Ligand code: KMH
């Protein structure tokens with residue numbers, strides 16, 4: 001029985017341009033402020049992409065370390081770095097994200113068309129990410145963009161064992177052009193496919209663009225958790241740009257409360273995901 005809702009905020013992403021979305025947090029100060037605000041509202045995990053001085057996506061190691069330190073000092077949030085980066089990032093840089101020592105990192109379970117681009121995730125690369133995270137005690141969040149990615153996860157766990165912390169948590173990223181759609185039937189299909197994964201596997205879901213609300217409601221009703229943020233949605237409602245990540249987290253918190261599954265605290269989220277207590 002799922003009693004609370006894990007809320008993850010994905011505030012920045014690698015796809016939107018600051019020039020087109022001025023509210024996007026791109027500097028460390030902006031990210032930290034957003035993180036604090038979203039934590040106060042009920043977020044427990046932050047999924048982090050960083051930008052350079054020109055607001056372009058970067059995997060610069062110094063900046064990543066500085067970001068992890070600042071988020072740890074300024075918040076109790078679980079810090080999840082993106083190992084997905086931008087579609088143009090080389091594998092070596094994506095693996096090196098783990099050197100920044102986050103609590104969690106994302107691990108995408110397969111290659112897919114990503115709009116007009118290709119988001120490349122070769123099997124050997126996935127195995128490297130998974131096994132390095134195991135060695136370093138970094139808890140993965142497996143990013144599932146399509147149903148076949150769950151089959152790949154089943155194969156990964158069967159061959160290489162459970163992740164650090166022993167708990168399996170996946171995130172359904174729905175509505176990417178090239179992946180599964182952000183619809184209730186697709187979420188139900190993905191949810192049902194979890195039966196082939198270890199007992200107790202948990203899931204979050206996020207819907208890109210206009211699929212945000214249907215995916216949020218479907219996930220809550222299926223016992224799932226929520227990811228929201230400007231990485232995934234920059235329009236709050238038709239004709240209304242998102243003003244801040246807070247606005248999206250506040251809406252998710254409201255839905256979770258209506259479902260009588262209030263947001264998990266950061267301590268409860270750590271216990272759920274198998275992430276060691278803050279200040280380890
Ligand atoms: N930016 C996308 C190409 C992740 O963070 O792990 C990949 C992505 C997934 O956002």
Ligand code: ZN
Nearest residue numbers: 013082084231
């Ligand atoms: Zn991401």
